[in-house]
Amino acid sequence: MDLSKHAVTPIYTGLKNYTQAKIVHFDVPGHKKNPDSPLAEAFSEQIVLYDANSTKDLDVLSNPTGIIKEAEALMADAYGADQAFLLVNGSTFGVITMIMSACGPKDKIIMPRNVHKSAINGVILSGALPVFIDPEIDPEYGITNGVTYTAVKEAIKANPGVKGIFLNNPTYFGTVSDLKAIVRLAHRHGIPVLVDEAHGSHFPFHPDLPDAAMQVGADMSTVSLHKTGGSLTQTSAILLNEGLISKEKVRTIINLMQTTSASYLLLASLDLARKHLVFNGREIWSNLLALSAMAKAEINKIPGLRVITRDDYVNGKEIYDYDETKLVVKVNELGLTGFEVYDLFKEKYNIQLELAETYVVLAVTGPGDTAENLTQLVNAFRKLSQEYYGQKPPFHLPPMSGFFTRPQTVVAPRDAFYSVKKQVPVAEACGEISGESIMIYPPGIPLVIPGERITAEIIDHYNFYRKQNCIIMNDHGNTDFIKVLGE
Numbered sequence: 001m002d003l004s005k006h007a008v009t010p011i012y013t014g015l016k017n018y019t020q021a022k023i024v025h026f027d028v029p030g031h032k033k034n035p036d037s038p039l040a041e042a043f044s045e046q047i048v049l050y051d052a053n054s055t056k057d058l059d060v061l062s063n064p065t066g067i068i069k070e071a072e073a074l075m076a077d078a079y080g081a082d083q084a085f086l087l088v089n090g091s092t093f094g095v096i097t098m099i100m101s102a103c104g105p106k107d108k109i110i111m112p113r114n115v116h117k118s119a120i121n122g123v124i125l126s127g128a129l130p131v132f133i134d135p136e137i138d139p140e141y142g143i144t145n146g147v148t149y150t151a152v153k154e155a156i157k158a159n160p161g162v163k164g165i166f167l168n169n170p171t172y173f174g175t176v177s178d179l180k181a182i183v184r185l186a187h188r189h190g191i192p193v194l195v196d197e198a199h200g201s202h203f204p205f206h207p208d209l210p211d212a213a214m215q216v217g218a219d220m221s222t223v224s225l226h227k228t229g230g231s232l233t234q235t236s237a238i239l240l241n242e243g244l245i246s247k248e249k250v251r252t253i254i255n256l257m258q259t260t261s262a263s264y265l266l267l268a269s270l271d272l273a274r275k276h277l278v279f280n281g282r283e284i285w286s287n288l289l290a291l292s293a294m295a296k297a298e299i300n301k302i303p304g305l306r307v308i309t310r311d312d313y314v315n316g317k318e319i320y321d322y323d324e325t326k327l328v329v330k331v332n333e334l335g336l337t338g339f340e341v342y343d344l345f346k347e348k349y350n351i352q353l354e355l356a357e358t359y360v361v362l363a364v365t366g367p368g369d370t371a372e373n374l375t376q377l378v379n380a381f382r383k384l385s386q387e388y389y390g391q392k393p394p395f396h397l398p399p400m401s402g403f404f405t406r407p408q409t410v411v412a413p414r415d416a417f418y419s420v421k422k423q424v425p426v427a428e429a430c431g432e433i434s435g436e437s438i439m440i441y442p443p444g445i446p447l448v449i450p451g452e453r454i455t456a457e458i459i460d461h462y463n464f465y466r467k468q469n470c471i472i473m474n475d476h477g478n479t480d481f482i483k484v485l486g487e
């Protein structure tokens, strides 16, 4: 990377110059930068001043030739990619675009079952047929992790002509598969590797973080800079190493779906984040990794708690690497579920955790974190343990044989999506074929997707989530019913 060229911020600087020119606006947006507008009153005048739509000066996201093109070239350079595409509709959109770039109707794509909902949406929209492989499971922490090289190899062997391999780097909980080896294997078969790096946008900026997709030669990646890179919410980027997939194809797919009125506040934030990552990333993650290590050491001393570290995973298990910036804390020994601890953290300590699962909570760190934040987090865990440890027996789910069993696909997701459907009460859904994806958010990994058989275990699992007062996502908002195929 040529550091000298990264000092500029073409979109932010272009927007600033445009804003300072005090243009009289007879174009949209309709607030016309009026300082008396309700928006300016609520969020400060800067927000409306910097809110703009595409013009010749500001370039156009769908066919960039000016400042956006320059910013995309810098983003690509920062990540070691041939091409970058800035996105204002999150990694959801990036993941869908990657799948649609590699696959058309009836093309097979290998993916772990613990993908985010966006990958299922990508399969439905493209008409591709997912070949699901099982992720590694950590029964102690009750979480699913990455996939093994062997699982991918077997899936390639069993599915000649497969058109893509889709992987998470890392999973929500921070585990990383042997991406380098999988990319080499896939390329020997001429198969592109698409990587969901929604939680890995920081990887290239410190040598002690796991390998980033572009560094190991993957074909496409989607990075949520808004999650770990410091840009505004909704901003992401698609990265491309050309060869098996062309940039024209990717641009065409993007332009099928992305807004023609991209927010320049969002775009400029990507530009500013890229510059910050390039110049300060190494120092930021040196500090964060040290703070995270200290926090983990402290948490592991607290009665009733345990936190995942790289050593737990990389030694002896088939996980290749671990992102130490994630704090996955096992809390069930306190007699509480992860969901209860998630709520208690907010109510008692004013701390918003990233997510909960049955036995764990996840705290994520980012470039804006400070030593004080981490100390507050550790102190809250300490107080929680003082209050709850030893009061109740550890929480364990009643044994559910199929807790982590992959559901059986009966109908292809797209066919199921377009089939006639009815709503049935949850208790009556056992044995039916699902017509929708249902999941808790976060993490947004579906319990069941369109076309899969609903089992008693899935219903038990769903009822457990409902009782735990999780945020449930489905197609209709009524969690007492499930959409299934049939008249």
Ligand SMILES: Cc1ncc(COP(=O)(O)O)c(C=O)c1O
Residues within 6 Å of the ligand: 089, 090, 091, 092, 093, 095, 115, 116, 118, 168, 172, 196, 198, 199, 224, 234, 236, 442, 443, 444
């Ligand atoms: C693994 C994974 N991929 C993709 C996404 C979608 O990202 P976004 O929220 O930026 O649309 C998420 C969101 O949580 C995610 O966890």
